Amino acid sequence: MEPDTVNSSQLQSPQPHPADIAESYDGLAPEDRSALPGTLGEATLLEVITFLSPASGLDLLRRCTESIQTVLLDRLPADDLVDILQEAGNARRTRLLQLLPDSKKRIARSLLDYPPDSAGGRMTTALAAIRPEMTIRAAIDQISARSERSEVLSRIFVTDRSGHLLGKLRLRDLTFNRRSTHIADIMDSDTLSIGARDDQEEAVRLMSKYDLLALPVVDKNRRLLGVITHDDALEIQEQESTEDLERLAAIAGDSQESYLDTSVLTHFRRRFVWVLFLGFIAIISGIIIYRFESLLEAYFVLAIYMPMVVAAGGNTGGQAATMVIRAMSLGEFPPAAVGRVAWKEARVGMLIGGLLGIIVAAQIVFFLPVESDLPAGRSFGHIAVTVGLSLFIQIITSTLVGATLPIAAKACKLDPAVVASPAITTFVDISGMLIYFGLALWLLGV
């Protein structure tokens, strides 16, 4: 160790860390990928697979001999195994399942029943469960006999004979108490848990709220099935934030792969549908402009502020939607709070719209950027009132729609982020044109 060089990702061992091998795997040429099983030991291969995405894990597995495959499949933690099986096609999945020993085949089959984004689809079954009537000595013996299989020892669960969750204790409670103590005397009877069919996002919310290292997953009879661990929580959260961000940018579908590894065609497929849809929606705005041709001919100066009215709506509606979607995905409020949210956004919209309207109206009266003729009897004061009032109305409606649409989507069990982006854009583009030209027609006439 060199005490005066600091490198946060420096590792002492000369062989690269399995996580580093996994990180570079997707960038390797096919022949280098195929060479890996020959150069790494089975233990390292196993670790590399746990750090790979399911798709890449399957790819690496495919490049191993059947005897290595058998060893790896048997020793893979159940959650990683199931992720890989979910990735495989039907034929390959059946073939891989045949390589498993019977006990593990049963576990894998039961886990495959849960949707991939449910708590059951995420959990690992390699946990330590003991009985309340045991002594610490007996518990330690039981756990160490199986410790090979128990990924998760940071929390040890206590169940009755039929597997119902009774409580939990920490490994430190075993370590720092007399070995003759009974588990029942030191366990904590907290049975906070999540149902196997509940959403993985709910699992992260609970783990984050209660600062949990591990969250037990139970069936509908509260029997302990598995556990979701801190590293799953980080992964789920990462995945869910990426999803929210992408939905808000009108990107469809999911990608397990990194940006650079995703093919041009996949990028195209994920983006084109929304671009096409939103493009045709924009034609409606165009048709509205076209219909107001005579108004624009009389007051062509209105064209200058048209993009501003539309943009102000898009920006304020997008801001409101983003804050509300984020707050909901952090579990800050339920759909029932829609009234409080709307009242807050109405006031924020009045402030933003009022101030922006006044500033722009003043700018029109005092520093108009072009010279323009107006019909007799009309002054730039009239134009200023039209533009200012349009901004005010457009921004209030946009903040209201931006904030309430995602809540309505959530209440209808739709993904708020998917609905928000196109619906708000559509709405504010068209509402902006109608408010602007409608007000102008009413206030100015043709």
Next chain:
Amino acid sequence: MEPDTVNSSQLQSPQPHPADIAESYDGLAPEDRSALPGTLGEATLLEVITFLSPASGLDLLRRCTESIQTVLLDRLPADDLVDILQEAGNARRTRLLQLLPDSKKRIARSLLDYPPDSAGGRMTTALAAIRPEMTIRAAIDQISARSERSEVLSRIFVTDRSGHLLGKLRLRDLTFNRRSTHIADIMDSDTLSIGARDDQEEAVRLMSKYDLLALPVVDKNRRLLGVITHDDALEIQEQESTEDLERLAAIAGDSQESYLDTSVLTHFRRRFVWVLFLGFIAIISGIIIYRFESLLEAYFVLAIYMPMVVAAGGNTGGQAATMVIRAMSLGEFPPAAVGRVAWKEARVGMLIGGLLGIIVAAQIVFFLPVESDLPAGRSFGHIAVTVGLSLFIQIITSTLVGATLPIAAKACKLDPAVVASPAITTFVDISGMLIYFGLALWLLGV
């Protein structure tokens, strides 16, 4: 326990969980907040504070008597204590520091030196550190003597006499080995760590990549200072994703408080500046339309496709920027990869722009939504070519700008998300108008 009701957030104990008290705290009336210190024991109060945001923790602390304050401050984990002190104004911070015992005052002062979003500002100092020459028995005695103070036992660190990090071991290694074993024989000499002044985001990246429960934080001489734990990692990740989302929606500044608890004025302040700025940028687009008055008079049908050309740029630029920003914040590629990213986006842009251009051109020729006159010698085929080609060029430039601007911002040490949103909107709005009207003027003439 009722075995046939399942409620994932159900807790067995009759008193509410401190995390639940904390969750409802911000919604309580001031007099109910002030009543809390009288109704909860010190131990519960302490736990509630660790679950509160620093601002609310400070608020609750303020409502306690000085004697309770002294107990709470002394027993708060160092990281929570420092978060609260950072939140307090100078005068209050000095007063609170005076209530601390000397040893803790020193720790707090040294932690206050680190920026709040650095690894040092996030770490807790309550960790278990032992020496390699100890036996397991001696290590267990030392740790249990201090276990009150050691928040983190999931990873136990091994240091030399001067505190240099030598390696780590798991609590299970102490539990499942003979008590006469020496630490040196069972420790793992992995010294992966992060510097105290490094960014908290880098800490999460390492913890997520290597599936770590706890990441040691060291000074520039690699002496162990503290540790970042799994719950910090979840919190940091949550905070950073919120930040990215908000930046992309043109929302300025940070908020520690939840959406509903943030005042209307604060919401206004965080959103108005960008709305104003982007609004005035939109006037430039308006002036461009105004300057092309004679072109529009001759071909008013061009107005119909104007919003579409602009929207297609905004949508595809936003998609590209979002994917690149997300990929960079997950550490997928460094700024040096700009060439590969640009080449990928150029191809994606050509596909999207090409297909959209062809679809829209066909639509103009076969299903034009309005009846319109054209100057002599010009057909709707000319309009179709103009619109289709504009979409093609606009979309390619937008994906390129959307993908490369955030990388350029990162290379200049700016926050990619802050720069991306306004810069891309500005660029594609103006470029869209210029490409569209410029091409029209060239292909159609006036």
